[in-house]
Amino acid sequence: MRSLFNSFKDLSILIIGDVMMDAYLFGKVDRVSPEAPVPIVSVGKKEARLGGAANVALNIKALGAKPIICAIVGDDIEGRQLLDLFSAADIDATSLVKIVGRKTTVKTRVIAQNQQILRVDAETDTEINIEESNLVLNKFRLILERQKIDAIIFQDYDKGLITPYLIDEVSKSAKANNIPLIVDPKKRNFLSYKDVDVFKPNLKELKEGLKVDFDPKNYLELKNNTTLLKEKIKAKNILLTLSELGIYAINDKEDKLTPAHIRTIADVSGAGDTVISVVATCIAARTDIFLAARLGNLAGGLVCEKVGVVPINKDLLLQEALKAEEA
Template identity: 30%
Template sequence: MDIADLSDLLNRIEGCRVLCVGDLVIDQFVYGETRRVSREAPVPILDEKRRETMLGAAGNVIRNVVALGGKPVLVSVVGDDPEGQTAASLLQAEGVDPAGLLAIKGGRTGTKTRFVCNGHQMLCVDRDPDGTLSAADTAALLDRIRAAAQQADVAILSDYGRGLVSRDVSQGLIAACREAGIRVCVDPRGKDYSRYDGASIIKPNALELTEETGIDIRGDDSALAALDAAMARLERTDAIIVTRSSAGMTVRERSGETRHVRSRPRQVYDVSGAGDTAISMLSLALGAGAGLHLAMRAADRAAGVAVGKVGTATVSAAEILDDERAQGFEDARTKLLTADAAAQTAARWRAHGLKVGLTNGCFDILHPGHVSLLRQARAECDRLIVALNSDASVKRLKGEGRPVNNEVSRATVLASLASVDRVVIFGEDTPADLIEALAPDLYFKGADYTVEQLRPLGGDAVERHGGRIHLIPLEDGHSTTSTLARVARSKS
């Protein structure tokens, strides 16, 4: 993902108004140490050292929206009990007005209490609200939803299976949001997604989608089959996105379009709350006007930061940018491949259904024309490989004094670009042998070439393997030669 695009998006979501509807839970964590066993039963005694209380379930979505720079409004229910008062106080501490909370007379607020010893959870105790909402309470809740929808840019329905998200509430929210002209993103729970039909996006994880469809998701093909099965049961839903842990996300849109967003390999410490982070980032991006695929990539990046933390931690915009910058430096080292490794990588990508693109050049002094060509090329394929002329071949092609930058420097700069997935250095005067080995689906060159000129330089191998030559319009006024000429004139 281009860091400039990500930075621009994170700036745009600042202040985005998000209506959050869903089950609210008070998360309690009791931390301590265990050194002895109870005399009353064969169980360890936890010596409590500290206790933390925070908003959970839909409340954790609220925390993530706030951390990312959004302005949430929560509509939910609590009991008329001390825990309900705690929920209101915690919302106020996040800068969120608790006026959207409906206190149920005689009801109780949902809680989840975890007992943690030396970093390991010993026991988890749940307390669910009593029963389902009455008709009067449902009507009062829907009144709050309709009023809040008129002031929102996007809505999130966070179903944690605690009794709030009935069919009436779900369909009432969707109707109110359609009337207000805003999207609804659903984090589902349980079977029968028909109660969410009409939402803009339903975002189950792989296990949840398996429960809904009966299709065990083990790879791209089974993920797409499960998405097709779920979409076939819905008439008005725009898209379903399945989050697949380290495999990333896959979307099936009403139009029939499908797309995979791949996650980077990461050290995972705790997946708790990563789904809340993902739905928050996805919804904020859509509310700020981003397209679905950009919103998915941003959500994947945010969730990736979340799994690197312990507990139901939130993620800020600054953390996402810092992570993307750090990953960019790491990528620059890992993207440089030998010709054999590049051929194996390209074959593996194609086996996963990815469209592989290739371009080549000297890229001696990287300029805006180069950047534009690479970005346009990457937009046309799933993975882009850059074949880079070695120092010796540049000297043969360009003459004495070239290259200005050696091949390692040039490869490192190229590899730092988000639009470039891999870089391979070749020593021949043309990339024909490398193209034969890589067999790209698309071969990109600037429109100062013609297809006929490129065929003897390797383009014929592209076409023989079923690929296509794609010419990209160039930006006027940019070239390494003209840059060097300007430098020479400035010194004279």
């Protein structure tokens, strides 16, 4: 396990996905507003953090690998703030494309007494056009020409960057260069990803994507519906996250459910970002899907113990992984 974690430092992982800024207002609630039946939050602290696909990049950096981000931002104040956050985190964001007139996605969370009480989203989720897609693809191809990439992540939040055209072009290049392609999908393009190495939906996304309903506690139903998805998109591996039930992984030969560890959950925000980051880094290091699933499952649980979107702590994850091996 230690040698696997040490190998992460030699890996470069490219993330193509919807970047956003996570803004936080931390405060306390002492009274209810006289204007409406809502709490009044007295703000004590404000924060801005990298979110969405940018949080995936943060997690990959925290694991010791090198993240490279290929995405779009708006040509606005929030876009400039996002670039500053990338710079402060020492993450390569030279392949970000500024789209004039587009709004940068910002999720503002109001947190009081360690609980999220409100989220306000400011965003544009219109799909980018062919010309804008080609600007992104030009950046992507330059990255492949200039450096070795060990894995590519599609981090899709349905915010408009990822289109069927972009998926097809990136997939062709990944295949031609023998680079594993790992997908964290959303609803809009759910069935557009074909022949990828790892496809990681959550239960809600799988049900909506296949238009099915089933009880995930029924193992046969779980297996049959995940197999149906696998066959439909011809993925090598499916990794289905099941919240408190854990993670279910399946490939051509076997399947396995890794139960979730009992945790004190403070905030589930960003847990999916952490899971895909750990899974992709493991796949880049050429581990099998079941070890990647176990480590992703551990990591997702660990970040849920923290308030707000935070990256994984590599040393803590290693300690937990070693403990799990001994159990």
